Amino acid sequence: MLRLERRPLPSARMRLLAPLIAALLMFVTGFAVFALLGKDPLAACAVFFVKPLTSLYGLGELLVKTAPLLLCAIGLAIGFRANVWNIGAEGQLTIGALAGTGVALAFGDTESHWILPAMLIAGVLGGMAWAAIPALLRTRFRTSEILTSLMLVYIAQMLLAYLVHGPWRDPDGFNFPQSRMFNDWELLPILVDGTRINLGIVFALLLAGLSWLFTDKTHAGYRLQVAGLAPAAAAYAGFSEKRNVWLALLISGATAGLAGIGEVAGPIGQLQTTVSPGYGFAAIIVAFVGRLNAFGIVLAALLMSLLYLGGEQAQIDLGLPSAITGLFQGLLLFYLLAMDAFVNYRLRRVVRAPAASGAAA
Amino acid sequence: MSGLHTLRRLTRLRSTLTAALFAGFSAFAYAAGAQAAEPLKVAFVYIGPVNDAGWNAAHEKGRMELQAALGDQVKTSYVENVSEGADAERVIRQLAADGNKLIFATSFGYMQAALKVARMFPKTVFMHATGYKTAKNLGVYEASTYEGAYLMGVLAGGMTKSNTLGYVASFPIPEVIRNVDAFTLGAQSVNPKIKTKVIWVNTWYDPGKERQAAETLIAQGADALCQNTDSPATAQVAEQKGVYACGWDSDMKKFAPKAQLAASVVDWGPFYIKTAKDVMAGTWKSGDTQWGVAEGMVKVESLLPTIPATTRKAFDAKEQALHDGSFQVFQGPIKDQSGAVKVTAGSALDETQLRSLNWYVDGVDGALPK
Numbered sequence: 042m043l044r045l046e047r048r049p050l051p052s053a054r055m056r057l058l059a060p061l062i063a064a065l066l067m068f069v070t071g072f073a074v075f076a077l078l079g080k081d082p083l084a085a086c087a088v089f090f091v092k093p094l095t096s097l098y099g100l101g102e103l104l105v106k107t108a109p110l111l112l113c114a115i116g117l118a119i120g121f122r123a124n125v126w127n128i129g130a131e132g133q134l135t136i137g138a139l140a141g142t143g144v145a146l147a148f149g150d151t152e153s154h155w156i157l158p159a160m161l162i163a164g165v166l167g168g169m170a171w172a173a174i175p176a177l178l179r180t181r182f183r184t185s186e187i188l189t190s191l192m193l194v195y196i197a198q199m200l201l202a203y204l205v206h207g208p209w210r211d212p213d214g215f216n217f218p219q220s221r222m223f224n225d226w227e228l229l230p231i232l233v234d235g236t237r238i239n240l241g242i243v244f245a246l247l248l249a250g251l252s253w254l255f256t257d258k259t260h261a262g263y264r265l266q267v268a269g270l271a272p273a274a275a276a277y278a279g280f281s282e283k284r285n286v287w288l289a290l291l292i293s294g295a296t297a298g299l300a301g302i303g304e305v306a307g308p309i310g311q312l313q314t315t316v317s318p319g320y321g322f323a324a325i326i327v328a329f330v331g332r333l334n335a336f337g338i339v340l341a342a343l344l345m346s347l348l349y350l351g352g353e354q355a356q357i358d359l360g361l362p363s364a365i366t367g368l369f370q371g372l373l374l375f376y377l378l379a380m381d382a383f384v385n386y387r388l389r390r391v392v393r394a395p396a397a398s399g400a401a402a
Numbered sequence: 403m404s405g406l407h408t409l410r411r412l413t414r415l416r417s418t419l420t421a422a423l424f425a426g427f428s429a430f431a432y433a434a435g436a437q438a439a440e441p442l443k444v445a446f447v448y449i450g451p452v453n454d455a456g457w458n459a460a461h462e463k464g465r466m467e468l469q470a471a472l473g474d475q476v477k478t479s480y481v482e483n484v485s486e487g488a489d490a491e492r493v494i495r496q497l498a499a500d501g502n503k504l505i506f507a508t509s510f511g512y513m514q515a516a517l518k519v520a521r522m523f524p525k526t527v528f529m530h531a532t533g534y535k536t537a538k539n540l541g542v543y544e545a546s547t548y549e550g551a552y553l554m555g556v557l558a559g560g561m562t563k564s565n566t567l568g569y570v571a572s573f574p575i576p577e578v579i580r581n582v583d584a585f586t587l588g589a590q591s592v593n594p595k596i597k598t599k600v601i602w603v604n605t606w607y608d609p610g611k612e613r614q615a616a617e618t619l620i621a622q623g624a625d626a627l628c629q630n631t632d633s634p635a636t637a638q639v640a641e642q643k644g645v646y647a648c649g650w651d652s653d654m655k656k657f658a659p660k661a662q663l664a665a666s667v668v669d670w671g672p673f674y675i676k677t678a679k680d681v682m683a684g685t686w687k688s689g690d691t692q693w694g695v696a697e698g699m700v701k702v703e704s705l706l707p708t709i710p711a712t713t714r715k716a717f718d719a720k721e722q723a724l725h726d727g728s729f730q731v732f733q734g735p736i737k738d739q740s741g742a743v744k745v746t747a748g749s750a751l752d753e754t755q756l757r758s759l760n761w762y763v764d765g766v767d768g769a770l771p772k
Contacts, residue, residue, distance in 0.1 A: 102492050202604055308488035318485035356481045363483040
């Protein structure tokens with residue numbers, strides 16, 4: 042008989058292994074799903090996980106899609122470590138895109154090297170401003186940032202809809218809901234010819250490195266960590282909870298805002314009614330699959346990005362529905378949560394005590 | 403890989419031949435007839451799920467009609483739920499790189515992406531629905547859904563008792579404003595006293611919001627509703643409250659058996675078949691296609707049997723007139739809300755004016771959101 046029993050100490054090894062086992066189980070289940078759908082599982086897996094990466098363009102797309110996921114997830118992870126639950130990265134991303142676009146449109150067709158940096162800074166500030174609202178509500182009125190940050194996503198999306206349908210609509214665009222196309226000097230430079238790889242991925246990797254330094258090497262990072270692991274100890278040590286909440290939300294708002302302006306000044310090239318297919322929400326999964334650790338998050342973001350590309354390729358080559366992407370993402374999160382149980386618990390084989398069997402006889 | 407190579411070489415050779423033979427035709431009209439054995443690969447890109455009972459379902463039905471009609475000559479595939487942001491360009495490019503020679507991008511927001519990829523794949527034909535930018539190998543196409551809206555208006559105008567009609571509208575873009583106007587003009591053609599009240603829900607698909615909007619319109623006295631959104635929610639509310647409704651993009655009779663006056667549906671099939679045949683024959687040319695009732699792309703079907711004979715007659719007459727081209731929805735005289743004449747008697751709006759239309763006709767209540 043098997044019994045689940047509490048470990049005396051959470052297993053550090055299991056903490057590392059859980060995401061790897063979850064990913065493996067996801068592959069195995071995916072294999073079975075492909076077989077059930079009547080596809081050759083090996084060929085299907087090759088289409089899903091390998092084919093998107095067999096061309097330079099495909100590799101580029103992997104990075105293009107990784108950038109916003111990684112940026113959002115890094116910021117969120119810093120908050121999650123401190124028990125600050127920013128669920129609204131999608132909204133902060135949207136406002137970042139709006140703020141940066143506002144700068145571009147304000148300058149009109151004036152060409153200058155300073156416009157792109159100004160747009161990026163505006164994007165960061167926009168994301169921070171949007172994240173400051175839940176921070177203020179939490180520290181002032183003890184309102185749950187989970188609810189407020191989530192609700193602000195929808196407000197941000199309405200604001201985006203208003204601007205692209207109204208004041209920021211392209212005057213030459215027959216009334217359609219989109220801004221004018223950005224000029225060349227308002228776009229992030231392409232790094233590799235023949236792909237869409239732009240500076241966004243460089244920012245994302247740089248910030249992943251900085252976030253590692255921040256959490257592991259600075260006192261502010263340490264304070265956030267303690268607040269998350271042991272709130273009472275943090276309070277006893279005199280760490281200000283308010284300061285932590287502000288710091289966590291502003292950082293995650295900043296990175297999400299940068300992701301937003303990176304999308305419109307990158308692969309999209311204009312402001313449209315849709316800026317992101319839900320990167321801000323997917324980044325929550327990325328942060329957890331990556332164990333809230335900078336290096337883990339980089340790997341998780343790459344995997345998540347591949348799931349998107351693979352889902353598209355499976356539709357094209359295998360005629361599978363687009364739900365296949367959601368299926369794999371769901372499997373990954375599901376197995377991760379299941380595996381996480383084994384960080385604190387372990388399976389023990391229970392052998393019946395001989396005394397008991399003797400009594401029965 | 404080598405097969406693809408040969409195909410490409412063949413294509414190139416053939417294109418040179420064609421260009422020589424049909425000087426004057428654009429060079430990319432490469433006549434895929436060369437690969438008689440090889441089916442023409444045709445791909446579709448959808449903004450939503452194929453089973454949405456609305457816009458995407460209609461395109462998917464068109465794809466299946468194409469596959470059924472041309473059988474072995476074509477090989478069709480689709481990608482659904484493709485977001486209009488950064489993803490569209492990758493998906494369209496991937497489809498082109500995988501050897502699809504005809505690609506239909508079926509949402510407005512794919513315009514820039516289609517334009518960019520069309521430049522990279524000059525020998526592939528791209529067709530973009532509801533857009534306005536064309537290129538040598540990028541054509542645009544659209545259904546004159548406003549003709550359907552006009553005919554629904556004729557029915558609604560004939561049936562209303564309160565002389566108040568309601569319209570659940572999505573986004574204030576020309577395509578939708580045009581439908582509100584056409585619906586109102588159609589109703590006025592049988593009942594000059596009617597007013598149309600409009601609620602903008604700023605979404606294509608949100609049953610909750612659509613339901614609320616429909617309830618509000620009924621509370622304001624509307625007793626015949628139409629919608630330019632994708633779910634059957636408006637028709638369902640009408641059924642519950644005992645007023646009339648329209649089916650839009652697909653027949654919604656099963657959701658509103660007593661309320662649905664008729665359904666205005668779009669049949670993309672014939673157009674997809676024609677386009678594929680043109681590409682195979684090498685006669686495809688870029689351009690702007692707008693098909694309506696006359697071409698059988700827009701159809702009003704499933705009319706409620708209880709519609710009285712007078713209204714039915716008015717409907718049949720207008721449908722016939724649209725069919726034979728003796729009548730256009732936006733032919734003068736038409737006044738806007740301020741009473742200013744926008745279209746003079748004897749003239750009609752041309753395609754460019756229709757595509758950028760942004761004013762309400764007289765008879766629509768309220769101001770257009772800016």
